[in-house]
Amino acid sequence: MKRLLVIGGTRFVGRHVVDTALAHGMDVTTFTRGVSGEPPAGVRALHGDRSRPDDLAVLATGEWDLVVDTSGYVPRQVGDSAAILADRVGHYVFVSTLNTYPGLGTEPIHDASPTHDCPPDEDWHGTDEEFVHAYGRLKVGCERAVERHFAGRCTHVRAGVIIGPYDNAARVPWQVWRIGRVGGELIGPGDPAQEMSFVDARDLAEWFLHCGRDGVSGAYAATGPKGQTTIGEVFATIRALSGSDAEFTWIPDDFLLAHDVGPWEELPLWSPVSESPYDWDVDPSGAMRNGLVCRPIGDTLADTWAWVSGLDALPVRADRPRTGLAPDKERRILDAWHASLGHARGAQ
DSSP states (O other), X not given: OOEEEXXXXXXXXXXXXXXXHHHTTXXXXXXXXXXXXXXXXXXXXXXXXXTSGGGGGGGSSOOEEEEEESOXXXXXXXXXXXXXXXXXXXXXXXXXXXXXXXXXXXXXXXXXXXXXXXXXXXXXXXXXXHHHHHHHHHHHXXXXXXXXXXXXXXXXXXXXXXXXXXXXSOSHHHHXXXXXXXXXXXXXXXXXXXXXXXXXXXXXXXXXXXXXXXXXXXXXXEOOOTTSEEXXXXXXXXXXHHTOOOEEEEEOHHHHHHTXXXXXTTBTTXXXXXXXXXXXOBOXXXXXXTTOOOOOHHXXXXXXXXXXXXXXXXXXXXXXXXXXXXXXXXHHHHHXXXXXXXXXXXXX
């Protein structure tokens, strides 16, 4: 397998797919809008907006062994892309999401858990706010759109929390930034023993190529192994890597909720057990049996810190709310927590 087409390829996951494929000596073509920079030298860069059917004409010629679709969100658009490639591509890897499972957070998840229902030809004309709520359902429609044209030769990668350098979702990077570059007394949200798991974008990239090479088909929950780490370990590792003076005051879920702290958006990685007791209970064994290998979380955090430490500001995605708790709100909550315990301000 030598020829790869990446739909997307200059931001986060797609960028790592391109870099990984080049390292394997593959011939790489990207199809992007051209608004996030250009791929590395040696890559054939095609430009177009997949929401405009006429722009797909640039994909009407050429043959590839594998296409990796990192930027499919609307079923009709994904179906248009799959249709034009069906006779000239061997295998299709579609980057989906765990949000395809409506039970995510409220029950344990495995590959065959029930998914949302969405037709493969659905279009989308809603607002960004409405899209956030429709995201998982639309991804199901995208998977079905791929299946229409690549039945038996496609992989749906229902990825969990993807992390690593160039992460533009600003969840782990925001925590790395605040711990490594801000420091001082910081809220540790919830229980430091809360287990969680992540998947490095570079490990996914390697697996995508493996799926194309070995013809791995089907839909897989793709994240790190259950019990991979805890939020306390993540925070402590970032502190050690950065040499920060950060001190963590661990505040229970109910206190944070009572003070109107938003899970994930204001405090990334925090998932109140009372609201989502199974947020991290995902079984990735199917993906791992079929070739997904995850590096140690400490290696990913070290590389993420090396990247973040050189930034002037974290990247912000226009299609997502800005992540992070305002410093003055964090200070007010810390003071309120210490007052509730009847002791002077200071980390525990």
